Amino acid sequence: MAIRTPYRSLRGISAVAALLAIGAVGCSDVSDAVGSAKDSAKKVARQRSVFSLDIGDCYNPNGKAEGAAYAVEIVPCDEAHEGQVVGEFAIDKGKEFPGDDGVSTIADNRCPVEAQKYAPDTWALPKGVALFYYTPTKESWATGDRAVSCTYTAEKGTFSGSLDTAKSLKPEQTTYLKGSNAVYEALWANQPEKDTVEDDLAGYKAQAKAVAAALDAHVKGLDGIEGTEVGKLRATLTKAARNWKKAANAADADAFYIAYDPAFTDIDPNKSVAARKELGLATTVPADEAEVWAG
Helix, strand or coil, rough: CCCCCCCCEEEEEECCCCCCCCCCCCCCHHHHHHHHHHHHHHHHEEEEEHHCCCCEEEEEEEECCCCCEEEEEEEEECCCCCCEEEEEEEECCCCCCHHHHHHHHHHHHHHHHHHHHHHHCCHHHCCCCEEEEECCCCCHHHCCCCCCEEEEEEECCCCCCCCHHHCCCCHHHHHHHHHHHHHHHHHCEEECCCCCCHHHHHHHHHHHHHHHHHHHHHHHHHCCCCCCCHHHHHHHHHHHHHHHHHHHHHCHHHHHHHHHHHHHHCHHHHHHHHHHHHHHCCCCCCHHHHHHHHH
8 A cells, every 4th residue: 555645735826836946966076065965964954844834934945846845944034045934724624625726716815815914015025026825735635734824935036034024013004004905905806707897897896896995994094194195195095985986886887987997097006105105114016016007
């Protein structure tokens, strides 16, 4: 009888991902061999099962994972590394294995929420870092594995330092980020299935309603924060909320578009840069967000 070792699968948000392989070091003389042996011994000592990852762990994968992993190399966060665990949660233990797609859908929805508790300001993330997750496979599920480990992982190269910023934020920074993150989460999490408003007016109106509600909460949070630029942003977002509400109540596609165009323009991330600077937050718009509003 063959005994199979359970493993867990590594995926990127909405996509299967392979981590970068760690290259072997060639040895040309005795000193190189000794150095390589020491490095190998250190790496072996740092090995940890993917079933026992903790929030805050910085790590390097072992070779090319190709979607599956048994163990990773845990390293100090001040050393160069490829990933850090920034959130975790358990899938409902009462469920049968949801399938790879089902597990991915659950992680797609939960990991952004869990990651924001640890690293609320996505603008402050190192360049090239994206959200990935380790999830149970059919094999590991059968052994009782229900955990999902959410990680920020460098798509190329490495980064240094911990991404744990939540504890160092001031109350006004936390309030701003909570409201801002909720607005964009409402926008992306409620994307209609159809490409055009004419084909799914109800879906687009539901999205507009969710964004309007998030904006109302964000504006309310900004009411308690002083600052000239924050005040300007509050006024812009108040106007945006009105237009999202008009879109949510549109009688037809034409009325929706009339309200939607200014509503979408007024939540352009570029319009929040000055307020972010005033609050002492990161001010470089992430490339993927900049591309959406530039389009």
